[in-house]
Amino acid sequence: MQQRHGRHILIVGGGIAGLTLGYWLKQHGEHPTIIEQAAQCRDEGYGIDFSGSGWDVAQRMGILAELAKRQIQVESMIIKNSRGQTVVQQPLAALREALPHPMLHLMRPELEAVLAAALPPDLPVRYATTIVDLQQHAEYVDVGFNDGSRQQFDLVIGADGIHSQTRQLVFGPESQFAQPLGYTFATFKIPKLADYGANATMLVEPQRQATIYPDRQGGFLMMLAYRSPQTSLPAPDQRKSMLQAAYRNAGWIIPQLIDSINHESAFYCDVISQIRMPRWSQGRVALVADAAHCLTLISGQGAATAMGGAYVLAEELAKTADHQAAFQAYEQRMRPFVERKQAGARRVALTFVPRTRLGVCLSQLVMRAAFSPSLARAIGKRIGFDSVLAMA
Template sequence: MKILISGGGIAGLTLAHWLHHWGHIAVVAERAPHGRLGGYGIDFFGTGYDVAAHMGITDRLAAHQLPTDSVCYVDGAGRVTARLERQLLEKVIRGPYLALMHTTLEEALAEAVRDKVEIRYGQHIAAIEQRPSGVGITFAEGRQESFDLLIGADGVHSATRELAFGPEERFARHLGYTMACYPLHDTYGLGPRRVHYSEPGRQTILYPTGMPGELIALFLYRTADHTIPPCAERRAALRHTFTGMGWLTPQLLDAAPEDGLFMDSLTQITMPSWHTGRIALTGDACAAMTLTSAQGASMAMDGGYLLVQALHQHADHQAAFHTYETQLRPAVQQRQQRARTFARSLVPATRTGLATQSAVTRLVLRNAFSGLLRRGYGDATSILTRT
């Protein structure tokens, strides 16, 4: 079959790899002109790691993992109040674990499909027409083309989902936070650590990217307004929200770029069905979990793998879509629920809440509480079946 994948991120590129592997013609349409740039750090483990190993890219990923040996929590003077050592984190996860930049994984996946799959950068879908024998696609520049199937893998704000299923508001579940991040020069001497500093309703995080002299500054704050300002206004909005915050926050805000600042709400996507006719969704387009799950990238790879596996097992695409969704949905719902629970206490809104969180954190970041910590990271057990 000739299958169009809308979106060239983790889910879309994983899907493209396995479609090619099983003899299909995959075409990827990616809105960004030269692939996706920027990004943030991710925890990569569990079922997604298993897919990456099956693809033969884990050695490449391991060679580019983030140089962090601990996660530190500090007070306004920069004094460490609690620390999560990497050895304990690996014990909690009970399996292979990599700390990666989001783009490191995307670049490895793009390399895996290079010269095998057509990727059309700077192209996106403007209209869809479902037909008995295929899907008619009109691209934004006016070009028209037919495909056997269309798979939307274009993220939490999926345009494919909006065209085929309806507006985002029907499916979005906002968790009450907005995040922003950007790279900056390392002039702070933090070493191989990820550092968290919190005040009521606000949190600043700083960690190395693996590129010499580069850090990522990440900001997270509570808000009932999930509207994201235009790119040109984001720097000012972030400075306004974090004015008066301690630790290194003022210096980090001064270093914020005028453009290229990533900002988005923490939004889950929940849908009654992930497919309609010859169109299906995968990854964040249908099952976004947010960074509070720590498993979004992993599950995006799992979804791509399971969808192609189902297409390989069933001659009828409807049966394949049903099998894929039946296999993956319980794991997604479990992780989404766990992420919602965790989000409620992620950044406490009051000083009393922060003090309680700090005391609990100091208590549980030790080997004796590895089982309790495991609940926060979720079940890393693979849900794959290989063919």
């Protein structure tokens, strides 16, 4: 029987990785504490394809049925031209069937809500809480919180996402590790000007694209991705005008929908950057998921890999009282998987949004061809959705 170590472990960040990690540390007899900077379970979000490692971990947590209830049906991929005319319409069933792994389309906050509900009652998330200071000692880590209090922990895990404060405090500034892929993205709720149906409806123009997709409440979201050399964003109150400039004279109804952004739009925007670090742990502190190795929306599978990484980290910690050996084993299991996904994302980034009109035409041809059964199978295999849990 495995020994239970009963360590006090602070998890910074109550997102997908943090909640999963809390669940599994508790299962293994540790004493986790989860802190989350948001005032409550965040409800802003975007659609994610959920498969691979996340699926396997969710199955082990017994929450797959709950997640399946929250599935959003996306039936077809539609491509519009700048005049709003449909130039490609393809049902997604063939592509879905060709995937080597089952997949759900979910809203990210709903995945988080299901993960939070799976936590035992004696593991509440401490909302509106963040770290301001972190001092490592031989036997413990001394942490200062935003309410002025301090507490000692055996270990600290940064599960605080791409802009991790834990990483900043322990490993150094984000600029050392962030590798922008040449794009900016934004996602936000849009007014129901029309019924776009159960479809992902996309406009692709040189240098920029826009996709409208359904949420589960009968509303719609917009996702923008455009080529940009920027490495950081302007102040929040200037981001709407940044998007208006990037999509000036765009076709269809895209500029109108960007103009509609207001405080109810749950507007989320960032530079698309990978996080690449030589090591994911230092002393008694380790990083997990986007904090350690953000894959980006270009590769997808960030949420799934976040759950896989959290599971593997908890499992490796359970095997030994030597936290450094556990951190090393966790990194050895995760790193090849992560580096393969990141390399794939860098390749896809070259053509993710076409640069020219010719590129746009080519992408439409690919979309038309992609849904023949044999090509769909090849794409399905290439997209992967493999699971880190399936690896030895």
